[in-house]
Amino acid sequence: MANPYEKALIALLPKNATGGESAGFRESLEERTSLSLRLFLEAVEQSPVAISITDERANIIYVNRAFTQITGYSREEAIGNNESMLSHKTTPRQVYEEMWGRLNRKESWNGVLVNRHKTKGPYLADLTIAPMLNSQGEISHFIGIHRDVTGLYGLEQKVKNQKRLIETVVDSIPVAAVLLDENDEVVFDNQVYKGLTSELGVSEPVEIFLDILKKEMDPGWAELRDRQKSFRNRELRVDLSGNRAPRWFSCAGTWFTERDIGVEAYFQQREQTYLLLTLTDITQQKRQQEEIRTSALKALMAEEERIQGLRETLCGVIHQIQAPVNLLSAAVNTLERRGKEDNEAVLQLLKQVLESGRETVLMLQRCMPEPEAVAMASVNLNQILHEVLMLLTPRLLANGVVVDWQPTPVLPTIMAMENRLRAMFKQLIENAIDAMSRTHRQGSRFGRGAPAGGEPGTAGIQGRKPRELRLATRVEADSILVTIEDTGPGIPKELHTKVFEPFFTTKGASGRQAGMGLAMVQDVVNQHAGMILIDPDYSEGCRFRLKFDRSGPGA
Numbered sequence: 140m141a142n143p144y145e146k147a148l149i150a151l152l153p154k155n156a157t158g159g160e161s162a163g164f165r166e167s168l169e170e171r172t173s174l175s176l177r178l179f180l181e182a183v184e185q186s187p188v189a190i191s192i193t194d195e196r197a198n199i200i201y202v203n204r205a206f207t208q209i210t211g212y213s214r215e216e217a218i219g220n221n222e223s224m225l226s227h228k229t230t231p232r233q234v235y236e237e238m239w240g241r242l243n244r245k246e247s248w249n250g251v252l253v254n255r256h257k258t259k260g261p262y263l264a265d266l267t268i269a270p271m272l273n274s275q276g277e278i279s280h281f282i283g284i285h286r287d288v289t290g291l292y293g294l295e296q297k298v299k300n301q302k303r304l305i306e307t308v309v310d311s312i313p314v315a316a317v318l319l320d321e322n323d324e325v326v327f328d329n330q331v332y333k334g335l336t337s338e339l340g341v342s343e344p345v346e347i348f349l350d351i352l353k354k355e356m357d358p359g360w361a362e363l364r365d366r367q368k369s370f371r372n373r374e375l376r377v378d379l380s381g382n383r384a385p386r387w388f389s390c391a392g393t394w395f396t397e398r399d400i401g402v403e404a405y406f407q408q409r410e411q412t413y414l415l416l417t418l419t420d421i422t423q424q425k426r427q428q429e430e431i432r433t434s435a436l437k438a439l440m441a442e443e444e445r446i447q448g449l450r451e452t453l454c455g456v457i458h459q460i461q462a463p464v465n466l467l468s469a470a471v472n473t474l475e476r477r478g479k480e481d482n483e484a485v486l487q488l489l490k491q492v493l494e495s496g497r498e499t500v501l502m503l504q505r506c507m508p509e510p511e512a513v514a515m516a517s518v519n520l521n522q523i524l525h526e527v528l529m530l531l532t533p534r535l536l537a538n539g540v541v542v543d544w545q546p547t548p549v550l551p552t553i554m555a556m557e558n559r560l561r562a563m564f565k566q567l568i569e570n571a572i573d574a575m576s577r578t579h580r581q582g583s584r585f586g587r588g589a590p591a592g593g594e595p596g597t598a599g600i601q602g603r604k605p606r607e608l609r610l611a612t613r614v615e616a617d618s619i620l621v622t623i624e625d626t627g628p629g630i631p632k633e634l635h636t637k638v639f640e641p642f643f644t645t646k647g648a649s650g651r652q653a654g655m656g657l658a659m660v661q662d663v664v665n666q667h668a669g670m671i672l673i674d675p676d677y678s679e680g681c682r683f684r685l686k687f688d689r690s691g692p693g694a
Contacts, residue, residue, distance in 0.1 A: 188286045195278050197222040209287050211257030227253040227261045245270050263289045315418040317345050351375050351549050369393040378521040378546035387425040388418045433529050457503050464496035518555040521546045527564045538576050545611040553687055563663040567623050574627025575606040619687050626680040635673040
């Protein structure tokens with residue numbers, strides 16, 4: 140015999156076309172309907188989620204087996220009571236208000252409530268309620284489906300708590316930390332790393348460090364990544380523009396894999412590789428070392444300059460003596476060709492003087508200090524230039540020279556003779572300081588403005604030309620370019636080649652004095668298979684352009 144649910148469904152079935160009913164048809168339809176209803180009821184009854192049906196006032200008229208298991212109330216205890224019997228006082232009132240607001244608008248509602256188990260206390264119910272409408276479109280019943288998600292919520296909160304704990308710990312460590320995926324995209328970082336964005340003036344600091352590390356560790360970088368290994372204590376230098384000192388960092392990295400959580404990896408396990416990179420700022424330690432190194436460099440370069448000065452002095456003396464010696468040699472040759480006896484006494488005297496001159500030249504040449512043999516080493520031109528600026532800081536300040544330092548943050552090293560490069564750049568910068576100081580002393584003689592006046596290093600005061608020194612480095616293909624500019628009087632175009640000759644200088648009123656400065660610069664550039672030229676298009680003073688092959692001399 141059909142139960143009330145089956146009878147109600149049969150009553151909703153349509154009549155036949157004539158308005159009457161065939162007994163056979165009716166019996167067959169009732170059998171099929173009865174089977175469908177039994178299957179439907181068994182499906183609802185055996186469903187693993189709690190299902191309840193209430194009237195329009197939320198009084199329970201049906202619950203399934205899972206409902207009794209999840210709530211602890213038997214069918215007899217539940218049917219006839221209001222659904223509010225499950226409510227727990229910790230659920231906020233506004234949650235119920237929002238739920239009934241949607242239901243009264245004939246919309247379904249889904250959310251989480253704190254329900255009350257009969258004996259075990261509160262539990263979290265993930266609940267969906269939908270209104271059931273009659274033929275007039277009015278709410279007649281509600282059907283509710285819920286499941287206990289207390290355990291799932293606990294796991295979620297545990298994961299969130301662990302994540303929050305990890306983030307707090309990582310944020311509190313005094314080093315920059317950043318987590319990268321396989322595409323070098325930032326997955327997670329801490330506050331110290333975020334601070335590097337403004338300190339280094341870049342949107343993503345890790346790009347600078349990855350660029351340096353990959354170049355310095357190649358091909359070891361890929362090998363470490365593929366073998367899931369680590370590296371530590373990799374010291375990196377980042378040069379900053381303007382008057383800011385370089386920054387130093389000690390880097391460590393660890394690769395690890397994690398199972399992919401994407402849907403496609405549910406049945407076919409896939410792994411994602413990550414890199415945890417930490418960056419410890421060791422700038423303070425490096426600056427202390429740099430101060431010690433600068434003091435040592437001052438003593439070393441003072442000795443080298445003393446020897447270079449002695450070499451230049453001896454070269455100058457030899458050059459001055461060699462000219463009359465050459466004249467005496469020519470005179471002796473002339474008298475010997477004439478062969479007159481009355482010239483014999485003069486000839487012998489000239490020969491004695493000539494021999495004495497040659498001996499003097501040989502003696503001076505023997506006194507010439509031999510240049511020290513220097514081995515090639517890996518050199519960072521940014522570091523060399525920075526050290527030279529440190530050495531010349533007192534002179535720059537004394538002469539009111541403003542320095543504009545624009546290095547490439549990541550500069551490859553070259554094979555070079557470090558001390559000779561340092562001496563060469565020092566010579567060029569000292570020449571620039573001297574040139575700008577002469578401009579100041581001589582007023583508008585070489586510049587564009589009026590005679591000197593006002594404070595040193597200021598632009599536009601009483602028409603004086605500002606004293607600015609601009610240095611820049613950049614990478615171009617397989618070369619490293621260095622530019623040194625000053626706002627001095629400049630060098631006439633017709634002398635751009637001649638200034639590199641020995642004993643030629645633009646200093647002094649005559650425009651010629653004994654000197655080896657730029658000749659020495661040219662010699663050092665040649666030793667490194669480089670190139671130096673004076674920019675003919677620069678009109679603000681003098682601009683030297685130097686070019687060095689990244690592969691080093693002789694490559």
